[in-house]
Amino acid sequence: MNVTLWAAGDLLGTELSDPVDLGGSEGNTVLRCRTAAGGSVIVKAFTNEPEGLRSFTSEAAGLSLQLAGPALLGVDASVPLLVMEDLGGAPTLADVLLGDDPKAAQEGLLAWGRGLGRLAAVSVRRRADLAQLRTQYDKGMVSWEDEPWIERNATDLLALLAGAGIAVPRGLAGELARIGTVGSEEYPAFTPGDTCPYNALLTPDGLQLVDFESARFQSVFLTAAYCRMPFANCWGVFSLPAGVAKEIEQAFRAGVVAAYPALGEDAVWEAGMRRAIAVWTVDATVCLLPHTVEDGPLHPTLRSVPTRRQVLRYRWESASALEDFPALAETMRLLLREVAGGWDVAPLPRYPAFADRGCGLWADG
Structure with missing residues (x-):
């Protein structure tokens, strides 16, 4: 988790802290993190297993299309992970x-x-x-x-x-x-x-x-x-x-x-x-x-x-x-x-x- 926070913070150019696990899946970890400015972002890190890699490619491409979903704030394909805007705690x-x-x-x-x-x-x-x-x-x-x-x-x-x-x-x-x-x-x-x-x-x-x-x-x-x-x-x-x-x-x-x-x-x-x-x-x-x-x-x-x-x-x-x-x-x-x-x-x-x-x-x- 520390490596994920560091990589996501480096991507955004800010320190991230207080991660809260939002419950991902076998192929990923999803965290809500605080930014140094007091806001919050969602960090999604993927495994290097085949399904994790396929999911990363699909999600990064799908959000980059900018037709729907949270705003994509950054992508690091080397980890791989992506950072998204936090849409808050609205009911599903x-x-x-x-x-x-x-x-x-x-x-x-x-x-x-x-x-x-x-x-x-x-x-x-x-x-x-x-x-x-x-x-x-x-x-x-x-x-x-x-x-x-x-x-x-x-x-x-x-x-x-x-x-x-x-x-x-x-x-x-x-x-x-x-x-x-x-x-x-x-x-x-x-x-x-x-x-x-x-x-x-x-x-x-x-x-x-x-x-x-x-x-x-x-x-x-x-x-x-x-x-x-x-x-x-x-x-x-x-x-x-x-x-x-x-x-x-x-x-x-x-x-x-x-x-x-x-x-x-x-x-x-x-x-x-x-x-x-x-x-x-x-x-x-x-x-x-x-x-x-x-x-x-x-x-x-x-x-x-x-x-x-x-x-x-x-x-x-x-x-x-x-x-x-x-x-x-x-x-x-x-x-x-x-x-x-x-x-x-x-x-x-x-x-x-x-x-x-x-x-x-x-x-x-």
Whole structure:
């Protein structure tokens, strides 16, 4: 920590002190530090392991694009670390969703949807800029934008089904190939990557996004699916009332239509959304199913979140209605019957802020 403080202080030309660990991940350390002038900054130092290096490149490039996130105050690629402005202790979207105020939760969700939609729209001409910035901070790792994770998940799903003794429905491999990258070629847009509720700060000045470790361009549908599913690959997954989920999605869509007018056509939008839901459901299955032999919370330390089995069953139920992809839908029904059929778990609960509300805005209809 002392080495990190010294390197960050040298980068800023000031002494840093009183570090407070904000809780990073396996690949990084995040500290709030005092400056000699009495202010504060956020220092994020990365490991020299492959994922730490990839995260550093993505975050440094993504923040340098200056479309969203805290202001980047300095980058030292040799450590590697970066220093950002301190956005303060504003509540996150996760805080209000896990709270007891449905109005605050609804407003937070709408701010999140509108903010991501606007970000997608203003970014569409900046893809080359991000690529150049990534080259500037390159540490030799393949970016998430270039990582064939969707194709790899498709291959892994087929192997996983075979290993579980589930007969693969005819045509599944072809459907997975047809889903492709969900329109990344036609409708790409910038995303910080991890747009989960705990990375969305609800500040007095509006929504602020943090954590750009997976910053990249991807299909707008992959981001939009977070509204409908909700929060495709986050640990804080509960269910939302249908009316609320629809309103968030509309807020996001209104933003991206400014850049891609074709997305105003319902047929185009719905087809893309169904493909995105298929991709994220396959991703959840590949990531979570091997770890459901013994069920447990989706987060390794938090016990107040749903379990892996609850989330998987919820995802499979939703994807079992994907009529565009009958073989995939049949696969989901097989998993529900032959795997989840033996799980004695409660249905996925709603976010606490919307719990026990069955009328008006929060109705399922």
